[in-house]
Amino acid sequence: MQIEVSGKQVELAEGAVCADALKEGLSKKQFKNVVVAKCGDTLLDLTTAVPTTCTTLEPVFADSEEGLEVIRHSTAHLMAEAVKKLFPSAQVTIGPAIKDGFYYDFDYERPFTPEDLEAIEKEMLSSVGANKDFSCQTMSADEAKKYFAEMDESYKQELIDDLGAEQYSVYTHGDFADLCRGPHVARTGMLKAFKLLSVAGAYWRGDEKNKMLQRIYGTAWNDPKALKKHLNRLEEAKKRDHRKLGTQLDLFSTHDDVGGGMILWHPKGGLVRAILEDWERKEHLKRGYQIVQGPLILKRELWEKSGHYDNYRENMYFTEIDEQAYGIKPMNCLSHMLIYKRKLMSYRDLPQRYFELGVVHRHEKSGVLHGLMRVRSFTQDDAHLICRKDQLQDEILGVYNFVSDIMNMFGFEFEAELSTRPEKSVGSDEDWELATKALTEALDATGKDYSINEGDGAFYGPKIDIILKDSLERRWQCATIQCDFTLPERFDLVYVGEDGERHRPVMLHRVILGSIERFIGVLIEHFAGALPVWLAPVQARLVNVTDAQLDFMKEAEAFFLSKGIRVEADTRNEKLGYKIREAQVEKIPYMLVIGDKEVEAGCVNIRSRDGEDPGMVTLEEAAQLILDAAKAPFEAGGMSYSFSG
Structure with missing residues (x-):
């Protein structure tokens, strides 16, 4: 029996096992690192007889996936x-x-x-x-x-x-x-x-x-x-656990009295969210999105019409008002389709891009709830793009490039994964083939590698998932792009074409950061709590040496606030070293120390959390240094953005 082993033709005796075959094709050093053999897509024990139908046998090494x-x-x-x-x-x-x-x-x-x-x-x-x-x-x-x-x-x-x-x-x-x-x-x-x-x-x-x-x-x-x-x-990872850091940095908490998977955002955490959400709104407006908002609950009949009631009911919460059943929304697509239908659209009106920071609720089993990463109530940076079929690839690529810009700005590496039709789904075979083809062609057009995740699409369409890699090389699924021919059909979405006839549009469901809660959790762990200067709830803390500097401290605080810098003053009667250590524990980017010399010179002494200490500078110089640090990630990511306050 002749077989190819790692590109080498070897002759095997009848009944030879995989180990015998691999020994013929590999050096002793190579064979020592082999755990099993592979024939086609089938893995085989080394003690298994080489199948008579096997023409090529490959080693599977211990350090391979x-x-x-x-x-x-x-x-x-x-x-x-x-x-x-x-x-x-x-x-x-x-x-x-x-x-x-x-x-x-x-x-x-x-x-x-x-x-x-x-x-x-x-x-x-x-x-x-x-x-x-x-x-x-x-x-x-x-x-x-x-x-x-x-x-x-x-x-x-x-x-x-x-x-x-x-x-x-x-x-x-x-x-x-x-x-x-x-x-x-x-x-x-x-x-x-x-x-x-x-x-x-x-x-x-x-x-x-x-x-x-x-x-x-x-x-x-x-x-x-x-x-x-x-x-x-x-x-x-234990040191970076966002639950531990969330308490240490006074960002958020959970309480049994409130319920599992429900987050209470503290003032500093609420500010981080506000900054992130404000930035996202501006980025979407720059890319031609329209900001919309739908209600938290919708009649059950709508969820039945969409297919969510049959295919997603176990993940939903329901309530009753005036003897009418309502579903608490687990996603925002239904409202966005109804907004689209408010008037008859022309082909010239497309694409319509609706963006909503929508609060949604999904039933997760109590055993999987985990801080910000797995919750029952969360906010999605959700958008639905309704377009013509000839616009589909450009819209998918537009979302992909949007995601790429954002990931690069935060310093995340990422990879794409195409998820195909699951067993439990709605829609025709033809629509699923068209949707899958559109996503595949768009991914091919990026020139980037991607993997296939068979059977893991949404019940109404295939999707692209973007998997980011954090500083500990852990992977997180955040962004997603889902191509949907089914819901536009179920909700009778139409537009008037160039020919004067009515045509059916296509809808893309997409998120960029995904769950705001989860993304903040990822950021906390990625940066070990030291959020970027532009996102830090407190960018600088003024620290006095004695009460003799209090008047100048108030002047300095007012100056930095006027420049749009988030600053706070620590005027407690504590030792300077104690106050500085506390600011470091709280991951505050800059500590601005004021003593008698600083008051006399009208300056502050800068100490940064990363150890780069410019020393004594004027208030104007200190403000510019902080503002430049806040702009740096956007400039590195090729984006233009300014945020004040």
């Missing part, structure tokens, strides 16, 4: 083995690989403690040292069910019943066995860089009606250096 996923999945099994050995009565459920790690859910009589995690990790290392083989056997449904019944693993039996397959693969290493499609590393000795991180509650199959299980999270990497780098990144 696919290789890391295999390592993490195998480490999940390693952890489950340790749990079963230390806690024999624990029931094993599911344990997948996830981004940067893995988890496993267990049904156990008491919560796992930090000491338990240490013991589990120690047992995992023991199994690594034993270098046990991973092996796979295929069983019929009846055989697999009987096998796990004898092991008293009821969750595995339930999975077998629900999956309804005729055959199942079961992986074993040592005394541990699990229902799994694989593949896995060849031996436990290949798993040397892992760490157990935390325990959380998780409902069986994510259903709140089911039993609460215990989910142990861990991370696994291809080598100890990569693990150490990741753990350092996690520590840095």
Whole structure:
């Protein structure tokens, strides 16, 4: 049997396994870093016989994306083995690989403690040292069910019943066995860089009606250096946690009395929002958008007409007024379509671009609520572009370029992802094909790489998601562009064409920052609380040495306020060092110190949070320095913008 391995033709004996084939095509050093093999799109265990239909076999290395996923999945099994050995009565459920790690859910009589995690990790290392083989056997449904019944693993039996397959693969290493499609590393000795991180509650199959299980999270990497780098990144992320910094900087809070997922914005946080929203309104007006606003609730019949009631109802809240059912809006598109219909549009009127900073409500399960990142009430920088089909690509590119300008200004790298039709959707096949084609052609026109996310579009149309990368290389989905042929049809949107006939327009749903709450949370963590000067709620704090400088301090404060600089004066009878340290903790960009020498010279002594201290300068020079720093991000991003106050 002849097969190509990494571009090299090799001759294999009948029944040769993947490891034998790869050894022929790779050096010893290369093969040492291989975790599984790949034939076409199929990953194979190294101990699997090379399929007779396979003409090309490729190695999957430990440091590749696919290789890391295999390592993490195998480490999940390693952890489950340790749990079963230390806690024999624990029931094993599911344990997948996830981004940067893995988890496993267990049904156990008491919560796992930090000491338990240490013991589990120690047992995992023991199994690594034993270098046990991973092996796979295929069983019929009846055989697999009987096998796990004898092991008293009821969750595995339930999975077998629900999956309804005729055959199942079961992986074993040592005394541990699990229902799994694989593949896995060849031996436990290949798993040397892992760490157990935390325990959380998780409902069986994510259903709140089911039993609460215990989910142990861990991370696994291809080598100890990569693990150490990741753990350092996690520590840095803890320091940057926006919930902790939100309290420290007095920006926002949540309260059980108010309800989960509802944010209370404090004066400084409210100011950050106001600055951000004011800037967004001006940017949209410059790009030909019209500012609109719709009501918070709309009659249920409208949500039925749009398809939201059938396809999105579980995420919505409803109320009743005068015996009439209303839906609290989870998005703003319905109001915008009704605004479009206020008069008959001509082809010359298109495109119509409606922008709204709209407050929306969506029902999120309590277990996923997380500070500003996952809430139930939030504001979207929402817009709907209603255009002719011949304008569609230009409008999509216009939104994409708008997003690019904004991401560059904040210093975010980003990537695009095209999400296609989901199983639960509305609209004709033809419309979905047209919408997908329009988004694809627009992305191709940018010349930038993008990925395909099959089946993750909105229920009414495909979409482009923009994924930004923060300073810790974490990815966040913020901007989105959704192409919709369906809702214009359902709401009978029309325009009069050049031919005098009525035609159907197309609608783009889009956000730039997405949820304002979430974007502020991302910014807080990206900048570690040190918001850019233009966005900082307090740009400068005046600090006096003694009460002798109070009169000049009032003059200086009035001067900076007149220049549009957000300044506050700290006149407390505290030591200078204490007041400066407090300003640094609050991440205030500039501290303007006033002592007797400064009063005599009519100056301030500037200290900046980044350590660059210009020293004693005039009030005019200090104001210009702060104003220039506030303009810098816009100039770097190629944008023109001014904000005062």
